[in-house]
Amino acid sequence: MEERSVIVETRDLVKVYGDGPEVRALDGANMSVHRGELVTVMGPSGSGKSTLLNMIGALDRSTSGRVVVKGEDLSSIRDLDAFRAQEVGFVFQLHNLIPTLTASENVEIPMHGQVKQRQRRKRTQELLDLVGLIDRAGHLPSQLSGGERQRVAVARALANQPAILLADEPTGSLDTTAGREIMELLQKVNRERGMTIIVVTHDRKVARMTQRILTLEDGRIVDDHPVQTPLVEDLRELARSQLGQSLLDRRGKILKEVGLGSDAGLTEQGEYLRGLLVGLT
Numbered sequence: 001m002e003e004r005s006v007i008v009e010t011r012d013l014v015k016v017y018g019d020g021p022e023v024r025a026l027d028g029a030n031m032s033v034h035r036g037e038l039v040t041v042m043g044p045s046g047s048g049k050s051t052l053l054n055m056i057g058a059l060d061r062s063t064s065g066r067v068v069v070k071g072e073d074l075s076s077i078r079d080l081d082a083f084r085a086q087e088v089g090f091v092f093q094l095h096n097l098i099p100t101l102t103a104s105e106n107v108e109i110p111m112h113g114q115v116k117q118r119q120r121r122k123r124t125q126e127l128l129d130l131v132g133l134i135d136r137a138g139h140l141p142s143q144l145s146g147g148e149r150q151r152v153a154v155a156r157a158l159a160n161q162p163a164i165l166l167a168d169e170p171t172g173s174l175d176t177t178a179g180r181e182i183m184e185l186l187q188k189v190n191r192e193r194g195m196t197i198i199v200v201t202h203d204r205k206v207a208r209m210t211q212r213i214l215t216l217e218d219g220r221i222v223d224d225h226p227v228q229t230p231l232v233e234d235l236r237e238l239a240r241s242q243l244g245q246s247l248l249d250r251r252g253k254i255l256k257e258v259g260l261g262s263d264a265g266l267t268e269q270g271e272y273l274r275g276l277l278v279g280l281t
């Protein structure tokens, strides 16, 4: 496989929020993302997901450690606002559209001062087409469904042709169907435009619609694996659950009791998968 270049990298990233009792939101987070990847950062509430995304997106500065985006160490960039405007697109849980502006006007906003007017119009049309809302261009946010508003937010995030798209719980305020549709849209943007996308979520179903899952716990990346078949992902999830842990603990006994005897010769993974399957039946 062709070696793909790294576009986002964090090294020993630490973020401590001060004022009052200190909170160590990131505690040495190491991760990297390749150009053109669609990845998830998953983890429980409070594990530091938003903080990590905000550091990568230059919304805030780290306490220590490095963030490198497109080969640039963010700590050496003076004008983070300009960097962010040019290189980063954000989608949040709440779409944050301006209620008094139409869909197309909302998409155009980030282009002001960056892109010439005629070009702005053209690009807005293309983006609304990309997200499937060309016939809603003149609608106000209040005249759109939750899923449609989030589509506008995706189009707006792409307005300045950023190098990376960061989405913080993009499906968090949507029902299951609309959430899946937003993930399908992100897949399409990734596939058709080669856009590098990092999605933050605590929802496994969302995570499985990406290519790789990084797990954050207490401010550190504790697991990093490519998304596998639904069965293997189910087993991974089971293995991490209380039930799975207890099955794994009793694996030897279970195998013996059901007469499978020695499990010599199986790979470690095969062995534990079989152990889990045996335990389940």
Ligand SMILES: Nc1ncnc2c1ncn2[C@@H]1O[C@H](COP(=O)(O)OP(=O)(O)O)[C@@H](O)[C@H]1O
Binding pocket: 017, 018, 023, 024, 025, 043, 044, 045, 046, 047, 048, 049, 050, 051, 052
């Ligand atoms: N601006 C802030 N000031 C103080 N503490 C914060 C701030 N933002 C986040 N935190 C704390 O940092 C930790 C990680 O938060 P966050 O990155 O929002 O987690 P997640 O997105 O995974 O839920 C939490 O304990 C949270 O309370």
Ligand SMILES: [Mg+2]
Binding pocket: 049, 050, 051
């Ligand atoms: Mg968060």
